[in-house]
Amino acid sequence: MATKDFPSKIEDVSTDWLTGVLQGSGFDGAEITDMQVEVIGEGVGIMGLLYRVKLSYSETSSKEAPDSVVIKVPSPHEQTRHIARAFMFYGKEIGFYRDAAKDTPLGTPKCYAAHHDSESDDFVLVLEDLEGTEVISQLDGCPIDKAEIAIDALARHHAAFWESERFAGDLAWLPYGWDVPFPQAIAQGFSEAWPSFMEIFSDGVSERIKKVGEKFPTVTGEMLELADSPITLAHGDFRLDNIFFQNNDLKVIDWQICIKTVGGYDVGYFLSQSLTIEDRRNHETELLDRYRQTLNELGLNYPKDQLMEDYRRSVLFCLAYPVQGSAAALVNERAVQLVAEMFGRVSTAIEDLDACLLYTSPSPRDRTRSRMPSSA
Numbered sequence: 001m002a003t004k005d006f007p008s009k010i011e012d013v014s015t016d017w018l019t020g021v022l023q024g025s026g027f028d029g030a031e032i033t034d035m036q037v038e039v040i041g042e043g044v045g046i047m048g049l050l051y052r053v054k055l056s057y058s059e060t061s062s063k064e065a066p067d068s069v070v071i072k073v074p075s076p077h078e079q080t081r082h083i084a085r086a087f088m089f090y091g092k093e094i095g096f097y098r099d100a101a102k103d104t105p106l107g108t109p110k111c112y113a114a115h116h117d118s119e120s121d122d123f124v125l126v127l128e129d130l131e132g133t134e135v136i137s138q139l140d141g142c143p144i145d146k147a148e149i150a151i152d153a154l155a156r157h158h159a160a161f162w163e164s165e166r167f168a169g170d171l172a173w174l175p176y177g178w179d180v181p182f183p184q185a186i187a188q189g190f191s192e193a194w195p196s197f198m199e200i201f202s203d204g205v206s207e208r209i210k211k212v213g214e215k216f217p218t219v220t221g222e223m224l225e226l227a228d229s230p231i232t233l234a235h236g237d238f239r240l241d242n243i244f245f246q247n248n249d250l251k252v253i254d255w256q257i258c259i260k261t262v263g264g265y266d267v268g269y270f271l272s273q274s275l276t277i278e279d280r281r282n283h284e285t286e287l288l289d290r291y292r293q294t295l296n297e298l299g300l301n302y303p304k305d306q307l308m309e310d311y312r313r314s315v316l317f318c319l320a321y322p323v324q325g326s327a328a329a330l331v332n333e334r335a336v337q338l339v340a341e342m343f344g345r346v347s348t349a350i351e352d353l354d355a356c357l358l359y360t361s362p363s364p365r366d367r368t369r370s371r372m373p374s375s376a
Contacts, residue, residue, distance in 0.1 A: 006115040008073050008122035010037060010051050018055070021126050022065055025112040029062035040070070042332055047084050047256060048072050052129060069112060072125040079327065081121065084256075086185045090123040091116050092174070093256035097125070099170050100233060100258075106157035107251035130251055133244040139334075139341055141276035142240045144283050150243060150270065151287050153250055154235075155294035158263040161233035162300055167260055174233065177261035183221035190320055191217040193327035200326065201340055209347045212356055216319060223317040229262040229310050230302065238266040240274040241338070263302060264310030265317075267291055272315045272349040273322075273342045280349060316355040318346050 007013045015032040022030040034056040041050035054068045074090060075081060084090055094116040101108045110128035117123070136142060142150065161167075167174065175182065194213050198205070235242075236257030244251045259265075271280055271287060288307060295302050322343035350356060 004115075004117040004120065004122060006113075006117075006122075006124050008117075008120075008124055010049070010071060010073060013037075013053070013071060013124075018053070018069070018126070021113045025110075027062050027065040029060065030065040031058040031061045032056065033058050042334060047080060047089055048075055052131065066129065068129040068131065070109070070127045070129050072123075072127065074122060083189065083324070083327070085121045086189075087182065087257070088175070089256035090121055091118060092258055093125065093254070094123055095173055096255040096258050099173075100161075101255075104157050104160055104233075106153050106235075107246075107249055108255075109251055109253060127253070130244045130253075133246050133251065135244055136240055138240040138274055139337055141279060142274045144279060146245055147271075147275060147279075147283070147287060148290060149245065149248055149250060150238075151267070151291050152294050153252075154238060154266055154270070155263070155291050156298070157235075158232040158266070159295055159298040159300055162263075163230050164233070167231070171233070171260075174258065174260050176231075177234075177259045177265065178221060182259075186320055186324070187217040187220040189324045189327065190220070193323050197323050197326050201343055204344075205347065206351065208351060208356060212316075212319065212347075212350065213323070220317075220320075223313055229264070229306055230300075231260050232263050234259050234261045234263070234266045236266070236269075238270045262310045262314070263291075263295075264307050265314040267307075268311045268314030269318050269321070271311075272318055272346045275345070277345055277348050280345070281352065312353045312355045315346065315349050315353055319343075319350065322346065 007017060013035075015035055018035065019030060019032045022032070032055050036054040038052050038054075039050070040052045049072070051071045051073075052068055053071055055066065057065060074084065094114045097108075097111040097114040101111060109130055111125065112128075113124065113126040115124050136146065161171075164171065190213075194216070198210070198213070202210075235252065235255060236259050237254050238252070242252055242254040244253070267288065271284060275283070288311065292302055292304065292307060322339045325342070326339045
């Protein structure tokens with residue numbers, strides 16, 4: 001902690017430091033005397049470490065202070081840290097909680113502390129503990145009634161930042177999905193990860209998807225080129241493991257991939273990787289219509305053909321997540337299973353939607369140039 005004034009490893013978190021955090025969050029009488037730390041979220045997140053910290057207080061402490069908090073710190077794995085720095089993951093999540101969390105209708109955990117050191121890329125988040133909410137494993141797939149809740153909430157969130165003037169103001173730090181260095185870093189990371197990924201996960205992969213993977217790095221920038229559609233604040237990692245349900249509402253964590261891009265991006269990521277293949281096939285159209293209808297009720301128009309093109313293009317791009325996720329850190333069996341399941345679902349969605357054709361078909365919004373090189 002010599003170059004910064006916050007801990008970035010759980011062993012450096014002290015009762016005195018946490019007492020200061022809670023007192024700075026409005027719990028003036030809080031005085032922590034002891035804490036018990038447990039690891040949570042193993043195999044759920046890849047980019048950081050999560051801990052539940054159960055707190056004991058002095059007898060004179062405020063009774064309103066939380067019984068526990070969740071602390072998030074950087075991954076200790078060098079390759080993961082390299083990826084996080086390249087994509088500015090840690091700084092973006094801190095920025096979201098600092099500037100945008102208070103304004104989204106999408107539920108988020110209360111944030112008690114958010115610190116980031118740009119030089120070292122160290123960070124720490126102290127958040128509300130969501131224990132007691134309903135958590136559904138992404139491996140199991142999202143039930144359709146819960147998917148409807150998620151899609152409604154996502155549409156309301158997108159509407160709150162639709163073509164926002166704040167993107168030129170206090171949210172100017174938020175990058176577009178196609179800004180340098182993101183397409184280049186994704187292309188390089190995918191290119192490096194794909195051969196070893198295929199060594200581990202090649203069973204049952206169609207020749208068509210193998211060809212998609214081989215060509216993917218050369219067309220990454222084209223896939224992200226969605227500037228003709230309305231722009232909003234996308235979560236970027238809107239998947240079941242990051243969603244906590246509370247009756248007919250929800251709260252969402254892990255905002256480190258947040259970007260400015262089209263609403264169809266989050267929708268494509270969620271439907272292609274959080275629903276089982278069967279449920280996506282059976283309910284995809286109605287969930288896309290539901291998303292559009294919620295936007296319409298809020299006074300916004302996302303034309304059906306425009307949404308579908310953005311959705312297909314986003315699903316195709318989402319092949320990057322399991323592939324690059326495998327390069328970050330497959331630290332346990334659950335992480336291996338998650339990457340395999342995500343890849344199986346998204347590759348099937350790519351084929352179902354004929355998204356491979358986007359390699360050769362120009363956008364209907366731009367017939368004057370070919371967006372993709374030769375066919376897969």
